[in-house]
Amino acid sequence: MIIKPGDFNDAQIRELLRQHLQGMAETSPPGHSFALDLSGLQRPDVTFLSVWDGETLLAIGAIKELAADHGELKSMRTRKDNLRRGAATAMLNALLNLARERGYRRISLETGSGEAFEPALALYRKHGFKSGDAFADYVGSEFNQFLHLDLA
Template identity: 45%
Template sequence: MKVCIGSLTHPSVIALLEQHHQEMLLHSPPESVHALDLSALAQREITFLCVWKNGELAGCGALKELDETHGEIKSMRTSANFLRQGVAKCLLEYIFAEAISRGYQRLSLETGTMDAFLPAQALYQQLGFHPCQPFADYQEDPYSTFMSKSIS
């Protein structure tokens, strides 16, 4: 697997992000969906990443700078053909290394509370994330779980 800066104009990337957003809407009301669209992922403070395996898009994710010591993991998604093959873990390990190189002391994320999000929650917990209070501009929401990890 190869992790690299992702192209937001690649057809496979666009399709995966559209699928991600549509699936989020299946499990949460629109006001509780925090998935970023293509224009939001292109913001200066966001580094969008892709995982490729044998020439196929295996997954994507992003690292958003909240401030000089705090980053947020966004838009984590594994392509259906690559589920349970270590794609998300590979991407998260890359994000951890990038966050450390930037001097971040903490990584946080928001994910859903419905059963469809339990595998993601389990992976985050396995990698040292713990529940936390809403951060940045998030508010308490019954459809959101907030997690954070110290990396200092």
């Protein structure tokens, strides 16, 4: 597996982003999905990465800088035909390493609630994330939850 910056002109990346946004819309009520679209991922405070096996895209993910010491995981998605093969773990490790390099003391994420989100939650918890309070501009509801990992 190779991890590299995501190229937004790549058809595979654009398709996986489309699937990600569609999946979030299908599993969250209107107004409760906070997934970044293409323009949101291209902001200067967001670093977008991709995981590849040769010419095949396996997964995507991003980290958004909230403050000099705090980052947020965004847009973690693995292709359905590549689930449980280590791509999500590789992406998460790459993003956490990037956070450490930047000197972040904390990484947070917002995700949905319900069965569809359980595999992702299991991955985050396996890597030390703990449930916690809303952060940044998020407001907690029955449809979302917040996890945090202290790096320092």
